[in-house]
Amino acid sequence: MRAVAEPETFLLVASGAATGFVGALLGLGGGVFLVPLLALALHLPIRTAIGASLVSVIATASASATVNLNRGLVNMRLGLVLEVATSLGGLGGGVLASLLSQRQLFLVFGSTLLAMGLLVALRSGRRNVIADSDAEPGLLGGRLQEGERTYVYHVKRLPLGLGASLAAGAISGLLGVGGGIVKVPALNTFCGIPIRVAAATSAFMIGVTAAASAFIYLQRGDISPAVSAAVALGALPAGLLGARLSERFQARSLKILMAVVLLAVGVRMGLEGL
Amino acid sequence: MKAPGDLARTIEIVLMSGLVSSAGLLLAGLASGSAAPLQWGILLLLLTPVARVVVLTVGLLHERDWLFGGLSLLILGVLGASMLAGAKLP
Numbered sequence: 001m002r003a004v005a006e007p008e009t010f011l012l013v014a015s016g017a018a019t020g021f022v023g024a025l026l027g028l029g030g031g032v033f034l035v036p037l038l039a040l041a042l043h044l045p046i047r048t049a050i051g052a053s054l055v056s057v058i059a060t061a062s063a064s065a066t067v068n069l070n071r072g073l074v075n076m077r078l079g080l081v082l083e084v085a086t087s088l089g090g091l092g093g094g095v096l097a098s099l100l101s102q103r104q105l106f107l108v109f110g111s112t113l114l115a116m117g118l119l120v121a122l123r124s125g126r127r128n129v130i131a132d133s134d135a136e137p138g139l140l141g142g143r144l145q146e147g148e149r150t151y152v153y154h155v156k157r158l159p160l161g162l163g164a165s166l167a168a169g170a171i172s173g174l175l176g177v178g179g180g181i182v183k184v185p186a187l188n189t190f191c192g193i194p195i196r197v198a199a200a201t202s203a204f205m206i207g208v209t210a211a212a213s214a215f216i217y218l219q220r221g222d223i224s225p226a227v228s229a230a231v232a233l234g235a236l237p238a239g240l241l242g243a244r245l246s247e248r249f250q251a252r253s254l255k256i257l258m259a260v261v262l263l264a265v266g267v268r269m270g271l272e273g274l
Numbered sequence: 275m276k277a278p279g280d281l282a283r284t285i286e287i288v289l290m291s292g293l294v295s296s297a298g299l300l301l302a303g304l305a306s307g308s309a310a311p312l313q314w315g316i317l318l319l320l321l322t323p324v325a326r327v328v329v330l331t332v333g334l335l336h337e338r339d340w341l342f343g344g345l346s347l348l349i350l351g352v353l354g355a356s357m358l359a360g361a362k363l364p
Contacts, residue, residue, distance in 0.1 A: 009304070055316060062289045062322050069286045076282070076330070080345045087352035207323035208349065212356040214320050225312035229300040232319060236297055 009230050011042060012052075016234025020060040023235075024242030025249070026258055027064065027199020029057030029178030029206045030235065032265055044227065050176030051223035054214040056235040057178040061207035063239030064200070071247070073200035075142045078155060078193070082165040083205045086179065089169025090212050103273045109171065110270025116185045117262030123189055124255040144194050156192040164190065165205075173213050178206030181265065185258060195251045195258070203243070281333040288329050292322030324353055 015037050023030025031053040038049035068074050137143060140155040155161070164186030168179030180202045187198035217223050246254065299315030327350050334343035 055319060058319055058323060059293065062293055062326075065326075066286050066289045066293070069282045069289075072279075072282070074282070077342055080330075080342050080349070083349050084345055084352075087349055087356075090352075090356070208327060208353065211320050211323040212353055215353075215357045216359060218316070218320065223316060225309060225316055226304070228316055229304055229312050232316075233297060233300055233304070236293060 008042060009226075012038075012227060012230035013234035015042065016056050016059075016231035017238040018234075020056065020063075020235030020238035021242040022261070023057075023060045023180070024064040024067075024203070024239040025246045026180070026254065026261065027184045027202045027246075028180035029061045029203070029210060030239075031057040031175075031177030031210070032181045034231070035176055036268065038227075038231070047217075047222045048224050048227060051214070051217040052228040052231045053176045054210045054217060055223060055228040056231045057210040058207050058214065059232040059235040060239035060242075061178060061180075061203045061210065063236055064203040064243040065207065067240060067243035068200035068203060071200075072145065073196055074204045075140070075193070075197055075201045076204070078140045078142075079201045079204045081140065081158075082161060082183070082187075082201075083208060085162045085165040086169035086172070086183075086205055086209050087212055089166035089171075089179075090173040090209055106269050106273030109175075110266050110268070110273060112167075113181065113262045113266030113269060116182070116189070117259045117266055119189050120185045120255055120262060121259035124252055124259065142197065144197055151194070153194050153197065154192060157190050160190040161187055169209055172206075172209045176213065176217075178210045180206050181262065185262060188255070195254050196246070199246070199254070281330065281337075284333065285326055285329055288325050289322060292318060292325060296322065324350075327353060 015034060019030035019034040019037065021030075022028075022033065034053040034056055035046075035049050038044045038052060039046050044052070065074065137152050138154050140158070141153050144151045144153060164182055165179075168182040168186075171177065171182060172179040180199075183202040183205070184195070184198050187193040187202065188195050191198075193201070214223065249257075296315045296318040299311045299318060303309070303312030303315055327346060331343060331346040331350055334346055337343075
């Protein structure tokens with residue numbers, strides 16, 4: 001309980017708030033920023049950083065989900081199908097970890113993010129929606145209300161989406177993140193899901209993905225109560241705020257922000273592996 | 275999921291209740307410096323997404339949406355497995 005009296009409680013709350021805000025804006029949990037921030041900038045042991053990050057991801061993702069459900073942005077059917085792949089990926093993450101070295105993992109992760117970042121940047125001007133509001137969305141597709149207009153979208157290349165969710169789950173189990181950084185761009189660029197729906201549906205899923213990993217960390221004593229509490233208390237209101245504000249951003253701005261984040265994190269992760 | 279509105283609303287309430295009550299416990303724990311509210315707050319936060327899956331599963335099965343209800347049940351199983359796996363690990 002010493003951490004309560006330590007001066008960094010404020011820094012922990014601020015870290016949780018900053019990553020929770022950006023995370024909720026983009027439909028991520030923010031863990032992909034929070035783990036390096038806690039481990040490298042605040043010098044917490046990596047396991048403590050991952051444990052606190054998982055707790056924070058749950059807070060951010062659940063907060064976003066309440067806002068997004070209210071707006072009708074979450075595609076629950078699609079989320080359910082992908083969640084099966086993600087949770088299996090989470091279980092399989094351990095197997096994958098034993099096959100690859102830490103360095104190889106960072107290199108694979110870093111280069112994947114860089115490739116996704118380039119793809120999102122190149123396609124940032126494209127819309128995934130059909131303006132005809134009477135079009136049939138299909139079993140997994142849906143409708144999206146934007147201002148006065150209703151758009152329809154279809155789910156394309158579902159196997160790619162399933163594969164990305166499986167990979168996201170595995171990464172989540174390995175690195176203590178929710179995996180949104182893989183799912184959101186994959187759903188948007190490969191499966192044709194509008195960025196807002198991709199973000200909302202991903203945030204809807206990652207609470208569950210992070211919870212699955214967090215229980216393991218909790219039972220092994222790797223979740224520091226004081227650190228996790230401070231980070232989560234920052235992430236929660238920031239997540240609510242980020243999710244609310246994302247409505248004010250244009251889809252194109254969200255995609256550009258996403259591309260920048262992917263490229264930056266990709267370089268950061270890749271360097272770690274070199 | 276013929277009437278996703280009602281189910282979405284219920285899930286929203288479940289998530290918000292979990293978040294508000296765990297935040298209250300975490301705040302109380304940090305302010306008083308005592309361990310018990312912190313631990314309960316974190317446990318409650320971790321259980322919030324699980325409660326969401328339970329509510330969605332029950333809702334879907336109640337609506338006789340067997341395909342998606344079954345998928346949701348499968349996810350609940352994986353979550354349960356991860357809880358058990360955590361307990362079994364050395």
